[in-house]
Amino acid sequence: MATRRIDTFSGMKNVMTATFRHHPHYRAAIGTAIAGLLLLPVTAAHADDKHAMNEKWYLSAGGYSVFRADTTLSLVERNVGAGAAIRPGDTLGLDLEETVLRLEGHYRFTxxxxxxxxxxxxxxxxxxxxQKDIDWVDQGGNTTTVAAGSTVSSSLGYEIMKASYFYSFYHNDKVELMAGGGLHVSRFDIDLDVKTDPGGTVSAQETRDAAHTVPLPTVGFGLNYRVNPKLYWFLKAEGFYLEYDDWKGLFSEMQVGMEYNVWRNLGVGVGLATSNLNVTETAPQYTFRYDNRLSGANLFLSWSL
Known part of the structure; x- marks a missing residue:
């Protein structure tokens, strides 16, 4: 069955630069920012020893195990409002509770x-x-009902990329307090394909797939505390809310964890993280709403100089 994808940037050209207008460009930019940490020349092994957490550059990679994923979404004709939201896990069998790669890094230029x-x-x-009827949108932008008993093939993807600047306004041999801001980019897509109708006949019913890219500015706060020369714990929080034209978005994320230096520049750490994204977009033909909360544990290795 044929489907058509909606790719929207929702008026962002007036508030964001054209660099982030197309997915491959901003993906490459932020990906390069992370990978580039490996390529930076090390001009000094450590900053002033009077400062805690004094690495020049840092990269961590680990398994992020999502143990709770609460997602609701709706895609309906604009004239009928937001419509009834569905839970992809319950309605479509989509499960985001899995273990995935998570990369983080930073570079201290001062x-x-x-x-x-x-x-x-x-x-x-x-x-x-x-198991029950669901409302969706067809290729003409009109509300269509996919009947209970229909066989549906679906997929759901959610990607988060962030790049920020932080300034340490308090930094001594035990504690680092920092604040800053940057850009958070979320990309989420939902594909819905009706295979057969309730009678088992191959369906001719057409539905729209949806792929949205949402860049949001963020402000954040961070705390690092060194327990002893090899062990420290950290707390990070970021968030922002913005309304513009026909869309509004809210993002928040919090992380807490600890890291232990096991040998020279190699460390091992564990942390808990939760992120929340709420987006509503009202296009000329449809209203799309996406709410997602992910909570998980991160076990990682780090390398710093």
Whole structure:
């Protein structure tokens, strides 16, 4: 069955630069920011020893195990409002509770200033016989009902990339307090394909797939505390809310964890993280709403100089 994808940037050209207008460009930019940490020349092994957490550059990679994923979404004709939201896990059998790669890194270009970047992605595919009717949008932008008993193939993807600047306004041999801001980019897509109708006949019903890219500015706060020369714990929080034209978005994220230096520049750490994204977009033909909360544990290795 044929489907058509919606790719929207929702008026962002007036508030964001053209660099982030197309997915491959901003993806490459932020990906390069993370990978580039490996290529930076090390001009000094450590900053002033009077400062805690004094690495010049840092990269961590680990398994982010999502143990709770609460997602609701709706895609309906604009004239009928937001419509009834569905839970992809319950309705379509899509499960985002999995373990995925998570990358984080930073580069301190002065003892008090650093660039921070991170990335992770979760996705799921499923095929299921619907237990109840669901409302969606066809290719003409009109509301269509996919009947209970229909066999539906679907997929859901969610990707988060961030790049920020942080300034350490308080930094001594035990404690680092920092604040800053940057850009958070979320990309999420939902594909819905009706395979057969309730009678088992191959369906001719057409539905729209949706792929949205949402860049949001963020402000954040961070705390590092050194327990002893080899062990420290950290707390990070970021968020922002913005309304513009026909869309509005809210993002928040919090992380807490600890890290232990096991040998020279190698460390091991564990942390808990939760992120929340709420987006509503009202296009000329449809209204799309996406709410997603992910909570998980991160076990990682780090390398710093």
């Amino acid at each position: 003892p008090r200033s650093q660039i921070v970047a991170s990335w992770f992605q979760v996705e799921s595919d499923a095929s299921k016989v619907l």
